[in-house]
Amino acid sequence: MTSGIASPMRKGAEGSGSGMAGKIGYALLYIVLIAVAVLQLFPLVWLLFFSLKNNQEVFDLPPLSLPMNPRWENYGKVWSAGNIDVYFVNSVWITIAATALTVIIASLVTFAITRMKWKGSSFVLGLFMVAMMIPVHSTLIPLFSMFNKANLIDNPISLILTYVAFNMPITIMILLGFYYALPKEVEEASVIDGCSVNRMFFRIVLPMTSSVLATTAIINIIYNWNEFIFVNTFISSDEFKTLTVGVQNFIGQYTTDWGAIGATLMISILPILLAFLFLSDRIVEGIAAGSVKG
């Protein structure tokens, strides 16, 4: 094997066999990879084009064509439609607060369930699992009346509590698979060293799981960022609403301004795109940090 392509080949799909067959397989793999990549990028391009059209063009032109006069004014319309800056700030802080709380609390629970010994741990795990099985719409009326009695309606706390509670089960589930696979030696060694449980958790276990933490953080961010049913139900003042509400600004009683909705969606995807690109690299760094300890 020549060194140039040897290393990717060994781990590529079917990289054994002779050099020629390997090269063809390798090329095929790349053709497929690139084709899929183009397909996956297509929605973003489509959304951009969509956001530059008016209603007529949205329905008449082929989806992947740019209109004669790109309507950049759609973005102006979105930006001047009032409150978008407030919505934006709310979206950012609510998403960050809810995501951070979820990931940390879920890690604590998962650690206690998978690594510590106590009666009822599997029952508690069961409780968390059942919690992800209820359809959102079943919960709206009870939750509203509960928050109403607690005076938390029209208060972002109601949103954060709901986001944390509803994303907690799925976050725990994802963490679970990773925690089960952590080597036992980690605890043993640190207990012998006289480490407290807290210290072990924060200094050793959390860094070791940073790749899955980044994964769950990405998932939580996406969910929280795009959520709108709870915002609409619990929040009535503009000062606490989030970006997803911005879309509604363009859905009228009898008509809908699709271009402006496209522009809103485009604006609102950028922050999570950045967050995603940043956190996505953490997934890889995680093992590096973990393997030093392990």
Add this chain to the structure above:
Amino acid sequence: MNKVMSNKKIIALYVLPALLLILAVVYIPIILTGYYGLTKWNGIGSPDYIGFDNYAALLKDTAFWNSAWHSLLLALFSGLSLILYLAIAMVLASKIKGANLFRKIYLIPMLLSSVAIAQLWLRIYHPTNGILNSLLESIGFDNPPAWLAEPKLVLFALFIPILWQYAGFYILIYYAALKNIPASLEEAAKIDGANALQIAWKIKLPLAMEVIKVTIVLAVVGSLKYFDLIYVMTNGGPNGASEVMASYMYSEAFKSYDFGYGSAVGFFLLVFCLVATWLIRKLTATKDTIQYS
């Protein structure tokens, strides 16, 4: 060791915040849903207790069973699609050139909200000037079907965007799981002369097993209570051909003002999820959990 790891105070400190939150925010609604299911209630005033009438009606409601069947089909397809996602994650997690870039690009669609995805696929499936039918016409299909209007096709036409929407989610989890496998194991196997497929099958797969089991549960439960795209793209139609349990629950509770019946559907959905999860746990149970060593 055991003493430290079963310190009650610490356990309480770690578990109680989450547990209390879940009990307050999720369990109260679940219990109330269970109760509403036993009542006749249009959502206004106080509910009238009617015992199991709603459930009795539900058992005979063909529209409900159709929607349940559609949900089960979706769960089945979601479960099967995991194999594909795992394969993609394996390729992305291997050390091929540009894997990092590919990974990022592959996951971008998962950032899109359901609103955007629904609009995109409505344009793809549009009967006359949609992308799909334009393509079919250009390669010589005379009269391509109206995908979202044909009762026989609509459900499967909807499955594609739904599965696609969640692809990123599972690929991301698998990717993290595979990246978590210590490189030393792979190196060792390679020295022993194992090829890529053998490494994937004998080393990566078993070590990612716990994660895979979890994703099966997530995929099945997520599918059983799936709502978003179906509601936006077809509203369960035409004539119930793409109705799923959650959309049926929604239209009963919020459109027909029958919150009691809707709650019964919601509670049934929960029971479906429980049974499915129990089955999956049973079927995938292994004696020992495998650990990296």
Add this chain to the structure above:
Amino acid sequence: MFKKKWTTLMLTLCLAIIAAGCGNNANNGGADTNGAANGGSNESGNKVTVNFMHLWPEGVSAGQNKIVNQIIEAYQTDNPNVTIKQEVLDNEQYKNKLKVLSASNQLPDVGVTWAAGFMQPYVEGNLFTPVDDLLSGELNGKFVAGTTEAYAMNGKTYALPLEFNIAPVYYNKAIFEQYGLEVPQTYEQFKTVVKTLTDNGVAPIALGNKDRWTGSLWYMYLADRIAGQETLAKAITGEASFTDAGLVKAAEEVQALVDGNAFVKGFNGLSNEEAKSEFLNGKAAMFLMGTWELPNFTTNEDIPQEFRDSVGFFKFPTVDGGKGNIDSWVGGPGVGLFVSENSEVKEEAKKFVEYFVTKWGEQSVTGAGVIPATKVDTATLELPQLYIDLFNEMNKASSITLFADVQMKADAAETHLNQIQALFGKAATPDLFAGEHDKAISAGK
């Protein structure tokens, strides 16, 4: 140190949760604390806040939104002690939220409602307050006959209508001219028009039946023209059966139109919005829709002038041997304003509604192209011809049948809409269609 910080964080969280979960019991003392959340400051200087929830967002219902804001501003200037607090949601979310709010008895002081079947549960649950006193006051005689009745139940009126619509068949004059077609007067002529258009490869009718009420319009008109307005009205209220020969014939005619490819391809999977675009871009020749679409055919600058100039309308043609009358329309009031029964500022809310309805009537035609439910003096306004013609038609209408899905109770309305989709999709026979209707309506939900 580290430990302490975390303990504090956890404690705070637990407290927050307990506050959320157990606040339930703590608040029990004031059982009657429902009604508007922030209307309570009545005693201190008479400052009142009236919460107003509506569905005219700034971005797209621009005309309506502007009028709403102008009215509110003027009202607040006249009544400096009153603050009107708005909450805007889109149609779909608005209906959901109204439902959730009513379950907790937390309706806004003033809100938007639809007529008849939609508002019935709210009225029966004593959530809306009667506004008959307003009708006998300043607004006496201001409403178009037949509009407030749709909001009346058990002899009381529970909301004041803002809009009034009828549904003509709009058609593209250019297409008709191209194929030498005349506006059909009878259903036979109409079928010839459809046939000519399909033969020439033009989609005759734009219909987005994913939304279902769109197809309902077609059935209702056919039922009205064949079985007569009275039979249809009685069947909807449950006094007569949908198995009436004329009503079944109407269902058969619907399927005959489907068989003749009268509607655009894939209509059962298209939204009204998508179907409308087929008409707006000249691909489909006809479109049966409410008068709320008029701005798109007259003043909307986004739509090419050439197209707007070529839109005309005709009345749904009569059927030979049918009992219907060409001046009988399907339509009715759109949205209206209600005042919450449990509002703490009911009097102020009512005053605001009275003011709002009056001003809305003056401004909505010219400002938003909406036909208000209050009488409009068309002679003093400069309006596009299409509006004037339709105003005249409204005035000489022999009857106006309220949209079936609005008229029926919620559960029956759902059955009706689903059956419409099934009928158009040929998944239900006309007989089954009739039977399902009778079953749902007699169930009385």
